[in-house]
Amino acid sequence: GESVGLHLPTLSVQEGDNSIINCAYSNSASDYFIWYKQESGKGPQFIIDIRSNMDKRQGQRVTVLLNKTVKHLSLQIAATQPGDSAVYFCAENAGTGNQFYFGTGTSLTVIP
Amino acid sequence: EAEVAQSPRYKITEKSQAVAFWCDPISGHATLYWYRQILGQGPELLVQFQDESVVDDSQLPKDRFSAERLKGVDSTLKIQPAELGDSAMYLCASSGGRVGYQETQYFGPGTRLLVL
Numbered sequence: 001g002e003s004v005g006l007h008l009p010t011l012s013v014q015e016g017d018n019s020i021i022n023c024a025y026s027n028s029a030s031d032y033f034i035w036y037k038q039e040s041g042k043g044p045q046f047i048i049d050i051r052s053n054m055d056k057r058q059g060q061r062v063t064v065l066l067n068k069t070v071k072h073l074s075l076q077i078a079a080t081q082p083g084d085s086a087v088y089f090c091a092e093n094a095g096t097g098n099q100f101y102f103g104t105g106t107s108l109t110v111i112p
Numbered sequence: 113e114a115e116v117a118q119s120p121r122y123k124i125t126e127k128s129q130a131v132a133f134w135c136d137p138i139s140g141h142a143t144l145y146w147y148r149q150i151l152g153q154g155p156e157l158l159v160q161f162q163d164e165s166v167v168d169d170s171q172l173p174k175d176r177f178s179a180e181r182l183k184g185v186d187s188t189l190k191i192q193p194a195e196l197g198d199s200a201m202y203l204c205a206s207s208g209g210r211v212g213y214q215e216t217q218y219f220g221p222g223t224r225l226l227v228l
Contacts, residue, residue: 032214034217036219041222041224042221042222043116043118043203043205043219043220043221043222044155044203044219045219046216046217046218046219049216051214089155091154091217093214095214099157099160099168100157100217102156103154104152104153104154105152105153105154
C-alpha cells in the first residue's frame with residue numbers, strides 16, 4: 001500500500017514566525033493531496049488540498065507546495081498563531097475510488 | 113456550515129461487551145467512511161460506503177466488527193465483543209461521492225472508545 005510519512009514528528013515555532021511542515025509520499029500514482037489539522041480530542045479539519053496538475057496552492061495564511069519529482073509535499077503557515085498548535089496530517093489519494101492514506105502526523109507547538 | 117455528526121463522543125465499556133457508534137454524514141454526500149485512529153497515528157480506513165453499498169471493507173476485522181448504512185444516509189459501526197486493543201478514536205467522514213471524481217473528505221468529531 002501507499003506510504004505517507006513526515007520528516008519531523010514535532011515542530012516548535014515562535015508566535016509570529018512562519019511554519020513549514022513536510023510530508024513524503026511513496027506512491028507516484030497519487031494525484032490528490034489534502035492537509036488536515038487535528039486538535040486534541042477532535043476530528044481532522046480540512047485545511048487545504050492540491051491536485052497533481054498544480055505545484056502550489058494558497059489559502060488564508062497557508063500555502064501547499066507539491067514537488068512530484070521527489071514526491072514531497074509541504075504546508076507553510078504564515079505568521080503562526082497559538083491557535084495553530086495541533087497535529088497536522090497529509091493524506092494522499094491515487095484514484096477515483098477516493099481512498100486516502102494518512103501519515104503519522106507532525107505535532108506543531110506555537111510558543112507565545 | 114454542514115458537518116458530519118457522530119455519537120456518542122465518548123464511550124467506556126468493558127471487554128467482551130458490545131458497542132455501537134452512529135454517524136450522520138453531510139447532507140447529500142454519497143460516500144461515507146469509518147476510520148480508526150490510534151493515539152499518535154494517522155487514521156486508518158475500516159470501511160467505505162457508496163450510498164448503501166460497501167465498496168471497501170478489506171481492513172475491517174469482520175469477526176467482531178460490522179457496519180451498515182441501510183438507507184444510504186446515516187451509518188452504524190458495531191463491535192462485538194470489544195477487546196482491549198479496540199481502544200481508539202473512531203472517525204466518520206463523508207464526501208460528495210460523484211463517480212469519477214476525487215473529492216474532499218470531511219470528518220466528524222469522532223467517538224473515543226476506551227475498553228477496560
